[in-house]
Amino acid sequence: MVVAMGLEQMDQYAPVLMMALVAIAASGGMLAASVIAGKRGHRPAIKDTAYECGMIPIGSNSARFAVKFYLVAMLFILFDIETVFLYPWAVVYKDMLTTNASLILGGMISFMAILAVGFAYILKKGALNWRE
């Protein structure tokens, strides 16, 4: 079979090969890596406790997990990153105001409105309430 095929025809199998490589890398690798590691490094939950041997910690060790910081940081990233859209908008604003005012204004107003609704929602849910 293979001998009978010309070089050009062999060449046409390239995408299949490439696909196979990607597939093997993505799925086979994941599978193999987890199997190997699963045998090698068994980590029971006790290894993550404060003292692996000796006294057993009293109370929950997740009490020191400051979710507030994480939550506020996450919300900050989300709202912060939205400003990237303001810069290109501001650059073309003046030019577009004369040619297509409804699009440039309506677009940004609805964008800000959606952000405002999101902000109102997190306020209402108390996500920024630091004392609680």
Place this chain on the structure above:
Amino acid sequence: MIGLSHYLALSAILFSLGLLGVLVRRSLLVVYMSLELMLNAANLALVAFSRFNQNLDGQVVVFFIITVAAAEVAVGLALIVALFRLRQTTHIEDLNTLNH
């Protein structure tokens, strides 16, 4: 002279490093950073192509990818926190409740 191929090579290396990280690292947070690295490899390729094609579309796409990546960070971290609260771990091999 740095040309398009250099940027592409760098982007391909970053992508492969990210993929390698996802496949071999055991900590969820590191896996997660590797995923971000892969997205940024794509960003780099887009910006390079955009520059060398003399066409701004690629950079517009990058803006959106940055935003989407931020949303992904939020969702991913929330999922990791949810798992941590139940299981007290951030290790990939501990994701084994569903493997029969």
Place this chain on the structure above:
Amino acid sequence: MNYGELLKLLAPESILALTLLLVLGADATFLSGRAPGLRRAVAASLTVAGCMGAIYWIFFFPIHGHLFSGVLVVDPLTQVTKQVLLLLTAATALLTLETAFTPHVGEYFGLQLLATLGFLFMVSSEDILTIFVALELASLSLYMLASFAKGNLASAEAGLKYFLYGGLASAFLLFGFSLLYGLTGETLLAKIAAKITTTPRDPLLVVAISMVLTGLGFKIAAVPFQLWAPDVYEGAPTPSAALIASGSKLASFFLLEKMMTIGLSSAVGSGAFHALAAGWVPMLAMLAGLSLIVGNLTALAQTSVKRLLAYSAIAHAGYALLGVIANSSQGFVALLFYVMTYGFTVLGAFGVVAVVERQTGSDRLEAFAGLSRRSPVLAGVLFVCLLSLAGIPPLAGFFGKFYLFAAILRAGAPSLGILWLVILAIALSAVSLFYYLQVLKQAFVREAPLELPFSVKPSTQLVLILLALCVILFGCAPDLLVSKLLLALKAAAPGLVF
């Protein structure tokens, strides 16, 4: 092009977005602190009302057009698909009433709507930027839906696995997109296709195609990118799994078909046995063959019904891929008919699983024992849905498969090269009957130790019966949907000659 026009074209999406705000707002203000049952009922009715409103709007105000030369496309075909997607979401929302796993009611229904919004945009996008954003909107919502049962370790794990595999898929897809953009300098699918013909075959193009296929392969759960599916289907709350299996699948397949037939229409290649040529058809043929084999054979060994449905979903992705491989308008219609009816069917099956799981606390095969005596209605729905999945006439699943096989054989008629795939599909369809019958054997033959009747909510019964009727109706009169799809396809792309 002004803002009013934009709003008019996106009216269904706007309705859905407003419904989302309404659901969240109602739940956060005057319903906060009320009984969870009431909150669920209000949120579900609002969701259903929103979906029905959007369907109504599409039906009575048909409007077609292209935004920004095709970044967003609104044509008859996308509108029909959107209506089906909205129906699937409405049914999912009603089935959610059967479950009580979360106190965050507004958010759960809100995320279902957000995912649906993502599906609608996926269907309408023909530009790599909007495709990516729509896909991520849908995916991120689905990750959260999968891990929504916060106290449940299986759910948290399912969500995280879905997220990790999905994130990897997005990265591949994005890198593929960036290469496509680099090769052509365009982001619109149609323009990308036009540029690809002019450039000679480039190794980068092959890399780009395989990366795009890897990304979309994860979405449709085709082998070898299926690893997430069984865990997610099993661990996620049942309504979330149902949405992932029905709506997400339909939107992803629509996107895949568009990506291939519009964006890569000049890199088709051939998957015929002796004449393999570079392009996406041989790659998809490989994915389809693997999905059929792995999905059907692994499903045989399952004891959890949700896991069984996951492997059956993988197998069905293999069948549906035949429609894409056919690369013809007939193939497109067959694909849409198949995935749409599959959505109704699998939703019915998941609805029954949701009830059984709530009443018995398990989705194992044994939990279904004596179902026909504990709830004849549920057993009947399960009977119809599973037999349709197995492809028994006169149910919708049979005609779906029939159209797919016909489409692919007609497309490959001159050489009959792709016949191997059809033979494989037919043979494995017979295998699939075995595992579906195992579930039905439990439901109809086995006896449960204690056969107390199930209490099923009237809304759930109504939805399940309607879904089963749809499956029977589209099986007995498939032309109702097929002719509509054909007309829509002709109207959407009058010059399109495959």
